[in-house]
Amino acid sequence: MLSISNLQASIGDKEILRGLNLEVNPGEVHAIMGPNGAGKSTLASVLAGREDYDVTGGSVTFDGKDLLDMAPEERAAEGIFLAFQYPVEIPGVSTTNFLKTAMNEIRKYRGQDPLDAVQFLKLMKEKMKLVNIDQSLLSRSLNEGFSGGEKKRNEIFQMAMLEPKLAILDETDSGLDIDALRIVADGVNQLRSPERATIVVTHYQRLLDYIVPDFVHVLYKGRIVKSGPKELALELEEKGYDWIKAEAI
């Protein structure tokens, strides 16, 4: 589904991704861990199409198409979703209005008719229950004045609404209380299916108790330096990154 090969990306003079490889197949959950500043969010942003980064080498294909050639909105319409580490505040635009616009733009791209108000509301009700989010939050300006946890939950709500093929969650667990963590994890697990895949960026083994990954990767200095089964996360939790850093040299 997603095939990243020798990906290199930089910002200004600073090289951040330095030859990164990753294969994600439908149905899989991949966890990406790694020390601060390793390039995890950069990877997520490059996959979503943020234009601040220069891709200086390598390739990324998604369902056989050249992902790097697409505008961010095309990637979304192709089924990529990024839950932001720091969701952005959009003053004056309600989550409801925002999502309705997004969904119908994606539907347009796919040649589907737009959802009417009734259909949209019905879907929203359903997904609101799933992530236990309140109507009043959704009618406020998107993320504006939301608490950290509310922002994260809103990301998962949007993901549930858009039903992406590939969801990339960038530290969605940070700042969440235990209940919210479970809700977020439930939201992700509900979406798990043989056709979909998820990349979970996290610092904590805890989330992986709820969203059990098929693979765990360690990203360090812009490369994936170690991959393993879910047990690798436990080992990292116990031992930290020093041994990996040592191995990586």
Place this chain on the structure above:
Amino acid sequence: MTPSYASYNEFKEQLLAAFRDNEERMNGERKSPLHQIRRTALKQFDQLGFPTIRHEEWKYSSVNGLLKQSFDLDETTTLTMEDLAPLEIPNLDGNIIYFVNGRYHAELSRLISPADQVQILSFAEAIKSDPELIDTHFARYANYQENAFTALNTALASDGIVIRVPANTTVEQPIILRFITDTRTKNITSQPRNLVLVGKNAEVMMAESYRTLGEGASFVNVVTEIVLERDARMQYYKVQNETEKAYHIGTTQVNQADNSHFYSATVTLNGNFVRNNLNIVLNGQQAEAFMYGLYMPNGRQHVDNHTLVDHAMPNSYSNELYKGILDDNSTGVFNGKIFVRPDAQKTNAYQSCKNVVLSSGATMNTKPQLEIFADDVKCSHGTTTGQLNDEALFYMRSRGIPKDEARTLLLYAFSQDVLSQIKIQPIREYLEKVVTQKLTK
């Protein structure tokens, strides 16, 4: 003669001559107190001349472009309802009053409010039928000593509207003044003069809308004087949607008594050169003024909003929010003066001006001016000018919203802080539509 005014100008000479011609044709009116004021104002205009950019109040707004135009001072034209069809505001209901080239147009106008709710007269009629009223209020509020354009308007004042709302009355239907400049056959200038008197505990909604027909140049120099007696409430909207050859200079002068409330929105959508002066004197305790503004120049357009709030009495409140979206090579000016007099303790005055600049060729000049002579006051002001938020754009795009769409959505939301304040629904809806069109162009 101060160097900050142009000393000689053909247009000025033409206007002075027009005054003398008018005067020749007058009979009794010539001796009226009204006309004496006009004469004083003319002298003042003659002395002041048109301002140059060396004048502090006109530093960023050069009227040279205007002075290069030539205008036909004969404003007569024939206009039918069909001609106005393209300028229609859908579903608009209320007292709709048309001025064509500055002249009240009875056939096009429609007055529906009963006379016990509101008295509406053209200025020309009022001079004849109620000279006392005119003498009591005309030019008592708007300053023609220092402002050349107000002096010019005062000197040439002959038509416009006079509105009087009796005490304890709510005017149920809004009053909409539509100023149409018909430039289809010639360049037109007009000097509309309006007077609005809102009695004790009375309430009214009013809008001024400015449109141009045709390809010629227009110059509208308008003065509106508004008096709110104690406990009066007024919604006042000024909307300009003129052409690329429209010059517009306007002053709205508001005088508020105790516990009166004034809510205004000034929306500038289109015009070559637009200067809006909104001057409010809070001349009573517990008086409150809310001022909202939205301007969206593009091309080489220039929009200048000058506001002045004069807190003259204790316990008054003012709150101001102006927002600008500037594209291409347009320029914008916001100059907001807050004046708190020594007696005006417990004043609350807030001012904010926020701008989005969409192109590197566009410029915004902001200048908040606080002059505070009382010690127990709460005042704040802030101005921001920036580009469209890239983070927000990326966030929206990453959810599937195309770039242009995302941009429009963000800017539309930005404009909503102002448009949502407009309580005459058809006007708000019309503006929302035009703003959207302008953003998607």
